[in-house]
Amino acid sequence: MQAFTQHTGIVAPLDRANVDTDAIIPKQYLKSVKRSGFGPNAFDDWRYLDPGEPGMDHSKRRKNPDFILNQAPYDRATILLARQNFGCGSSREHAVWALTDFGFRAVIAPSYADIFFNNSFKTGLLPIVLPEETIDELFQAVASQSGYTLTIDLARQQIIRPDDASAIPFEVDSFRKQCLLDGSDDIDLTLKHADEIRTYEAQRRQSAPWLFLDR
Amino acid sequence: MAGKSLYDKIWDTHVVRRQEDGTVLLYIDRHLVHEVTSPQAFEGLRLAGRKPWRTGAMLAVPDHNVPTTNRLRGIDDLVSREQVETLDRNCQEFGIQEFMMNDKRQGIVHVIGPEEGFTLPGTTIVCGDSHTSTHGAFGALAFGIGTSEVEHVMATQTLLQKPAKTMQIRVEGALGKGITAKDVVLAIIGHIGTAGGTGYALEFAGSAIESLSIEGRMTVCNMAIEGGARAGMIAVDEKTIDYFRGRPFAPQGELFEQAATYWRTLKSDPDAVFDRVITLDATQIQPQVSWGTSPEMVVPVTDKVPNPAKETDPVKAEGMRKALTYMGLTADTPIDQIAIDKVFIGSCTNARIEDLRAAAAVIGGRKVAANVTMAMVVPGSGLVREQAETEGLDKIFLAAGFEWREPGCSMCLAMNADRLEPGERCASTSNRNFEGRQGQGGRTHLVSPAMAAAAAIAGHFVDVRHF
Numbered sequence A: 001m002q003a004f005t006q007h008t009g010i011v012a013p014l015d016r017a018n019v020d021t022d023a024i025i026p027k028q029y030l031k032s033v034k035r036s037g038f039g040p041n042a043f044d045d046w047r048y049l050d051p052g053e054p055g056m057d058h059s060k061r062r063k064n065p066d067f068i069l070n071q072a073p074y075d076r077a078t079i080l081l082a083r084q085n086f087g088c089g090s091s092r093e094h095a096v097w098a099l100t101d102f103g104f105r106a107v108i109a110p111s112y113a114d115i116f117f118n119n120s121f122k123t124g125l126l127p128i129v130l131p132e133e134t135i136d137e138l139f140q141a142v143a144s145q146s147g148y149t150l151t152i153d154l155a156r157q158q159i160i161r162p163d164d165a166s167a168i169p170f171e172v173d174s175f176r177k178q179c180l181l182d183g184s185d186d187i188d189l190t191l192k193h194a195d196e197i198r199t200y201e202a203q204r205r206q207s208a209p210w211l212f213l214d215r
Numbered sequence B: 001m002a003g004k005s006l007y008d009k010i011w012d013t014h015v016v017r018r019q020e021d022g023t024v025l026l027y028i029d030r031h032l033v034h035e036v037t038s039p040q041a042f043e044g045l046r047l048a049g050r051k052p053w054r055t056g057a058m059l060a061v062p063d064h065n066v067p068t069t070n071r072l073r074g075i076d077d078l079v080s081r082e083q084v085e086t087l088d089r090n091c092q093e094f095g096i097q098e099f100m101m102n103d104k105r106q107g108i109v110h111v112i113g114p115e116e117g118f119t120l121p122g123t124t125i126v127c128g129d130s131h132t133s134t135h136g137a138f139g140a141l142a143f144g145i146g147t148s149e150v151e152h153v154m155a156t157q158t159l160l161q162k163p164a165k166t167m168q169i170r171v172e173g174a175l176g177k178g179i180t181a182k183d184v185v186l187a188i189i190g191h192i193g194t195a196g197g198t199g200y201a202l203e204f205a206g207s208a209i210e211s212l213s214i215e216g217r218m219t220v221c222n223m224a225i226e227g228g229a230r231a232g233m234i235a236v237d238e239k240t241i242d243y244f245r246g247r248p249f250a251p252q253g254e255l256f257e258q259a260a261t262y263w264r265t266l267k268s269d270p271d272a273v274f275d276r277v278i279t280l281d282a283t284q285i286q287p288q289v290s291w292g293t294s295p296e297m298v299v300p301v302t303d304k305v306p307n308p309a310k311e312t313d314p315v316k317a318e319g320m321r322k323a324l325t326y327m328g329l330t331a332d333t334p335i336d337q338i339a340i341d342k343v344f345i346g347s348c349t350n351a352r353i354e355d356l357r358a359a360a361a362v363i364g365g366r367k368v369a370a371n372v373t374m375a376m377v378v379p380g381s382g383l384v385r386e387q388a389e390t391e392g393l394d395k396i397f398l399a400a401g402f403e404w405r406e407p408g409c410s411m412c413l414a415m416n417a418d419r420l421e422p423g424e425r426c427a428s429t430s431n432r433n434f435e436g437r438q439g440q441g442g443r444t445h446l447v448s449p450a451m452a453a454a455a456a457i458a459g460h461f462v463d464v465r466h467f
């Protein structure tokens, strides 16, 4: 996993609630058996005016000029500002892969769907939760200054604003934070406890043998 | 000390170890695998030179990409075919049991798990699919995970988890005639909203939930995720236990009785404490129809399309306007005046035998309306399809002008050839009405199987109670 320590980037405002993972990456692209290459199809239905299919040259498709990520400088944005319940719906981790492949390193929103939130940490995309009022303020700040940038400092759990206004603190689970800072592999961490898993399994074989009718 | 909730009981029996910060290594009993969310996980295993921890805890099936017609010809779409063949290859390489596309037991992953007795009460069940919540209907802790977690479970048989908050949703009283589990869960989502359950594990309880059949309970738990919750669950009762007798993967004989004794303890203690409890009056629930592009945008069939001008929250009002534009609807239109183009009866929400019976019962020898260009029934599994044919349901559907298809996800998400064309309006028994879900530009209205069948015959939504 790509580590996340400190990041400065342009903030793209996506002003809608309940952005679902079907919208972030439509199903036809889930046919891929790879983990990369989803960036050109992030928000495909909103981004392009013509329908897309896997295998097309997406650079030749007609872009929707009204969609924020098609407008400079937001086409280079690396921080996504969003509304409540971001990433709801399908569990597809492809949604996170599409965002990171596009270039996003963090999302800032008042709330997220649980599975999306979890998936983000596994891929090195930092999902930051802030109160609604702060989100409103940020939407206003972005609207009043094109190319508005923020700096996210994970170690200090702070978002630093360009105008030197006070830093915005944010919460993050301590274990997940450490994993992101280190860019560590969860599976490696877990396998350090393989013996404990085996011990647990042996006990369960005794207490609930019907769970082990492996066939 | 307060009693334990059903969630606490299952959680506690699956803790392998606890970290200082409260993160737990949770043992996973059952891992269901499908073709869409697994290839990158298998690839990850291979790259790291790892093996699955316990292949006997896994069952794989292709469902999202499979065609629903002419299956013996194989899959025309090359990219879809590649994905299904990748699953076949991975299962063979790693020694994982798979019901391949032409196996009679193939079907939607959340239909076949219980049908085979692979799903069992008291287990932890995961799948790289958000509707894994379905399996909670059996008193299990079941939830969807992303592909990185799929790989983690494959490699370690565990997940790193923090406990969820708990919410009990009580539906009390008798359901009216013609009111189904789908109407109950849509009404719940309309009530709590699509983010209402975020961070919670839901337990559905109360007399109306207890009165539901096993199939109905699966419908309710299936859509816990549309209420924002990863997991939805229902206590075990004798109906649950009877359901598993004789299922291929379930224990048999004495071992079954031993398991059943334990399963009977799988209910929340009377003095269990929940972080939140809400109660709905079952007698007030009407047949539901969704009108917008989020499952919480739902109203009774007797109602009208809501008017954003009356919404005080500006973000919500804007969302409603966007939804109305996408759906091609005008505020204040009576729901039963909305005409439809297509009908889809299927998906892991509503493609079990009881759902097909309910839909067939509404038809009563009538025909699909002339303005409906396609009405299709896609059974949840090969075994459901076979059972329906034994009961003659296929004949009823075919005589009415429905298409009778082979099992899979089909037009629930339109990854295969079954889809809506831009602007087409569909009465669908599936679970998501997101923009483009059933095909780019397609417009989805979520309803129960009986309501979908009635709409097919009438050509527009109707109140199935007076049909």
Ligand code: SF4
Residues within 6 Å of the ligand: B063, B064, B108, B109, B110, B129, B131, B347, B348, B349, B408, B409, B412, B413, B430, B431
């Ligand atoms: S039927 Fe629909 S919701 Fe269910 S698993 Fe398939 S695609 Fe997902």
